[in-house]
Amino acid sequence: MIKPDAIDIVVPSFRLTEALLLNIIRLEKPAGFEVNTYIVADNPTAVIPEKLKELHLAGEIHLLVNEVNLGFSGTRNKGIRAGQAKWVLLLDDDIVPQPDLLKAYAAAIAQNDHALGFAGVTYFPEAINAATRALEINGSVHHFKLALYYPEITWAPTTNMMINREKLNPALFDTNLKAGGEDVDFFVRHWLQFNEKYQSVPGAAVTHPWHDNGAMQTRRMFRYGIAANQLAHKEPEKRYTYRDFTNTLETLLLLLFLFPAALFTGTLNIWLCLVVAVPLAEYLTNWFKAISIGKTGSPAVAFQLMWVKNCWEAGYLYDAIIGGRPGGFAKRIDMGFVKENPGSFRTNRWKIVKTLLLVILVVVAVCTVGNASF
Template identity: 30%
Template sequence: MVQNFLCFWVMTSSCSSGWGASAFASSASLINGVGGLGAARYCKQGAPWRDALLSDAIAVLEHALGPEAAGRQLRCLNVVVPTYRCNLGALRRITQLRTSLAARASLHTLVVVDDPSSPALADVQALQDWSPNHLVRVYVQPANMGASDARNAGMAQSFGDWTVLLDDDVAPDEQLLDAYLGATLRHPHAKVFVGLTQLPEPHSMQQHALVASQMTFFFSIAAREPNPPWGVTANLCVPGRSNNTVWFSGAYPKTGGGEDVEFCLRLKALAADKDAAIVAVPEARALHPFWGGVLRQVAGWASGDVLCLEALPHSTFRALPNWAEATLLLPVAAAIGAPPLSGALDGCGTMERLVLLAACAAAIMAVELTLGVVSVLPRVPPALAPPRRMVIAVLALVPALVQDVVRLRCKLARLRFTQICLCFDWMDGQRDHVAATQFGLLVRNVCWAVAVCCVLFWSRLSAGTLALAASFLTAAVLLFARSQRINHRRLFCRDYLSALRPLPLPEDGPVPFVVLAYQRTGTNLLCGMLHNHPEVRALVAARLQ
C-alpha cells in the first residue's frame, strides 16, 4: 500500500521536476479549510518511507517512463536554511540562489524559522515562491528548539538527491549550487561535501586575533584538504532522501557547537571508502561575517564540542593536562600532600599556602602565555607594526584559554572526571594533530614543573640554580618555537596509549573475542573498536557493494 502511494506521489510531484513528465499549474491553488496548520483531530501514524521506499518508487517510475525520459531527467536539490535571527536581507540572498540551465536541476529551498514569535516572521514568509523547478517554502517550528532540531526538520522535508545546508548569515556565491552538483557527479559515493566558508579580510585587532588563533580553521578547510575530516554546517552538502539514519543530535547547545563534527563522522562511518567519504568543494564558496561577541561564540562552541568526547570515544586520545587542568590539580596535590608541594607548604599557614598556590598558578599562566605567543606570532601578518603584532598575538590566546576553562567546567559539572586529560582528535587521524598536541603539552608540563619548583623553593635556591632554571625555560621556549615547523608525528613517534592492534584471526574455526569496557563509556568504546577493525570494515564494504 505504501509502495503504491509512493509511486503515485512521485508521479504527481517529483515527475514534474525529476523527468519533466508533467507541467506546473501555477494558477491553481488548494486550501485546507478544515485541518489547516493546527493539530490533527486524529493520531497520525507515519511510515519510514524516505530512504529505501522512496528510492525504490523512483526506480519503478524511471523504468515505467523508459529510456526516452532519461534525457529529460532533472537532478533534485534541496537547500535547508535554519534561522533564528530572521535576517531578511541574508535570507533573500539565499532564496535567490539558482542553478545554471546546463546543470539541469530542480531546486527546493526550505527556510526553517526557529523563532515563531519573531516580528519579521511575516516578511520571511513572503519569500515563499512556487516557480517551476524553483520552490521556496518557509516552515515555522512550534518553539525555539535549537539549530540541530531546525536542521533535522528541514532534512526530514528534503526528498531530493542531495541537501545543501547553509547558515542564515552567509552570503553564498552564485555558483555554489553548480559547484556542489558537479562534485556529486565526480564523487557519487561520497557522504559529505564540504564547501569553502570564507571570512572577510580582518581589519580590527580583534578580528586579526581571531584569525591568528585558528578558531576558524575548519571554515576554510576545503581550501587546505581535499578530503577534510569534517566540515562546518555553515556550508555543507549531504545526501537527501537516501539518508534516513543519521541526524543532528539534540544533545548539543541550541546555538550550535560539536553537532557538525558528530554528524559528519557518523555519515563517514557509513561509507565503504572512509578516505573518500568526505570531499572538499572549494568552488562552493560562501562568505561568513565575523561574530559580534567572539568570546561568547567560542565559549558556546567549547560547551558543545566537549560532548564529542563521549559521543565519539574512538576519536579521543590521552595527553598531559593543559593549563586549566594543571591549575586545578595544584590544590588537589596540596590537599593530598603530593611532592614537591608537601615539602614547600609544610609549616605554612592558610594564607601563606593560598599565596604560594596563587603564585604557582601565575607561573603556569606566564609559561602558557609565553609559549602561546611564540606559537601564534608567526600567524600574525608581518606587515603590521611590531607592537600591534605583539598585542594581537596576546589577544589571539584568549579564545583558546576561554575554551580550555569552559571544557573543564563542563567536564566537572557533568561529573566526567575520567575525561580530564582526555582530548579529541579534530583531524580524525589526519596530519599530526595527536602527536603535535601531546608534544606541545609535554613541553608545557615540563616548563610548568620547573617554574612551579622555582616559585615554591625561591628562598631556598641559590642564584646559580635560579639562573640555570631560567636558562632552561628560555631554551625550552626557543626549541618549542622551532618545533612548530616540524612533523610531530615523526618526532613524537608513538602515543602514550598505543592503539590496539587487531588479533591475528584464523580463517576457519572459533574466533577469540575480547571485550574492553570501563565505566559508562564501555559500550561506546567497544563499538568504536569494532568499527575500526579491518575485518569488520571489509565485511561492511562487501555488503554495501
C-alpha cells in the first residue's frame, strides 16, 4: 500500500562514502511527512562504514547490498521497489544537499500533490581549470539546472529528482541502457505516458562535485555518446531524431573511404587539404565559441571544448558502427524533445561558422599547394 504523506530517498552507491551519505541521511525532515532513506550498495565487496551499519540496525536507514553489480538502473529499481512512499526522491551518492532540501519538496507537494514529479537544481562549483570551464561553456552541466530557468521540464539527471509512485511505470529504469541515458529514458517515458511534465522546484538544491576532481572526461563523454545513439534507436526517443550534416568524425570517416578514389584520380592534394582543414575548422569554431560564450580566448579551453564534443560524437559513431546501429550515422537526437519528427539538416551559427572556415581553409590550402607545385 502506498503511503500518501511519505518520502522515500533512494541513493545508489558504489563508493559508500560515509561523510557524503550522512549529509543525505541527516536532512531536515518536513513536518507531517514520514521519511525513509534507502542506501543501495552496488558493490558486493564494499566495506560498509560502521556508522551506516549502526543506523541500519537502529532502523534509521535501510541499507541494501547487491549480491552482484546491477549498475545504476538495476540499483535504483531495487531501491524504489523497497519502499512504499508516494514520493520517491532520487539522489546521487556524491552530492551535498542543502539541509532544507526535503522541506522545499514538501512545500511543492503541498501545492500540487497530484504532480507527476518534481525537479530540483544541481549546482556545480566554479570552474577550476580548462576542462571544467569547457563543460560550462558547452552546456554539459546545463540540464542539471533546468529547474532554475523553466517552470516545468521534460527530464533532468537523477542527481536530484522526485517522482510520484502512483504514476510510476512498472518497468522503471531500463537495465539495458548500461552506458548511460537511463535517466533521460526514464523521465521522458513517464512524461509522454502521462502527458505531464515535471514541476520545477528551484529551492530544492544540491551541489555536485566536478567528476574526477575536474579531470578531462574522455571516457565519460564517449560513454554518453554511446548512450545517445542507443536512445536514438529506442521508443519513444527515436521519434525525436532527424538526419543531419555529417560532423567532424563522420566527415573524416567518409574521407578515409574516399582515399582510394583520390589516389587514382590524381586529387590526393585536395584530399589531404580536406583531411587537415576539417579538424582545424573544428578547433577554430570551438575557439570562437570559447570567446563568444565563455568570454575567454584560451587555446586550452578551446581544445577542451573540441575534445569533449568529439569524444561524445566518437562514442555515438562507435555505437553506430560497432553496436550494430549503422542508422545512427549522420542521425541526431533532439535531447530537448521539443517536438516529434523534427526537421532534417538543421543549422545553427556554429555549423555556419565551421562551414565557412572549412571553405576558406580548403581554398587557401589548395591555392597554396597549387602555387608550390607550379
